[in-house]
Amino acid sequence: MQSQLFAIIDVETTGGGIAGNRITEICIALLKDGEVIDKFTSLVNPEREIPLHITALTGINNEMVADAPRFFEIAETVEEFTKDAIFVAHNVSFDYNVIRGEFRRIGQHYNRKKLCTVRLSRKLIPGHLSYSLGRLCNTINIPHLNRHRAEGDVDATVILFQRLLSLDENWETINTFLNPRSKQATLPPHIATEQINELPESPGIYLFKNQKHQVIYAGKAKNIKKRVLSHFYDKKTKEYQLGQETHFIDFEITGNELLALLVESEHIRKHYPKFNRAQKWPTTTYQIISYTNQRGIIQLALSKTKVLHDSVGTFYNKTEALEKLEEICETYKLCPRFCTLQSNVEICSHYRIKNCEGICEDTETIEDYNAKVQAALQDLYENKPSFAIQGKGRTEDEIAFALVVEGQYRGFGFFDRSDAICNVEDYEPFLKLQQATYHTHAIIRSHLKKHGEKNVVHFDESPQLANYRVETLRNKRVKSTVEDVFSHWDLA
Structure with a gap:
């Protein structure tokens, strides 16, 4: 195993996401038996303008790459340099997918085993606040010259990888990461494996958070773990960017899909997550x-x-x-x-x-x-309806509910099957108040349309409740179904 060839790679690009990213510079260092045996470095003509903010970051401008080779002119060199090697990079998904995209544009398939030094560092050098290349090098005293240029970043990554190899002499961790069935091969760089292992396989919601613990995506799922992992298998630009910015994953078990939809809607309303598109805009x-x-x-x-x-x-x-x-x-x-x-x-x-x-x-x-x-x-x-929709709770001994009082969604909660729940005020001690919106209305209405009266508990008479401002119903007319009545009323 010690004679294994590693290609430590870094690319600088034009930006614009996976689909539109073009290489402006590439560096590949070949490592064997712990030593660099060869290196290839080249500017690359991206065949498009380099944005000013990218030039400000890397120092690479349009004039510098005007006479540089285009990717198809160096593709054979890249192929030969890496053909027997394991592809290694700091945040490997980025560099690997950009290079694969360049090969795809010229009608060629590029496939290599890959290792991420971010994820390896998290495993073998735990406890650091940041695992970006610059900050990690500063923390563990690795020289990092000429930052944000391909060769400078590769030189620093080579030293980092050499240290990681010394900490994993029997390659136990590396072999785990190379296993194609291992989650390590697909997880974004900043997410600890322990976070994934803690995810339940139950209905509920999950929250992707950035380094500052700000919610950047809220989702719902019948199986939280399975749905979270599916984001990382997706190679679309949006999903890739979401993975790159995610550092923490939180979740909340709801017991059933209706509550998952309602709780997801509340988080989107409350946090206005960067990567959520649906439910973010006011509806007429x-x-x-x-x-x-x-x-x-x-x-x-x-x-x-x-x-x-x-x-x-x-x-x-x-x-x-x-x-x-x-x-x-x-x-x-x-x-x-x-x-x-x-x-x-x-x-x-x-x-x-x-x-x-x-x-x-x-x-x-x-x-x-x-x-x-x-x-x-x-x-x-x-004639505004009052009812509760009951469903499976988080455990077998629990019942979940969503409560509507006089046409207004009030929130959700859980109670034990042994609790005596007879009328609307009995739900109050278990109720988590929520804000009603167009989206909560649409979710409940859709549920009623799909499931009808199943598990719907009606309150024919609603006593006064200070919390809800519910007046005693008088001369209430009978409607064909609660869906017919509910579909007309606002939830504000």
């Missing part, structure tokens, strides 16, 4: 509101907004909102003009709603008309 909602006009008539209107306000109801597409407004207007014999279903008319003439009793023609008193509007609003408010 359509709200039915009421106000009194200059004549003293209570009008209903449709308001388009990205912020949830108090309203009769909130809808997530315009067609559904208009249909509900028309239903209210027709059911309570209101005027389409004063429900803003028609504009620029003195007397209503709606194509479908024909039962207006004359408020627009002054044949109905304002008092009588307003009484009908108040009745409509009262009935609508009283």
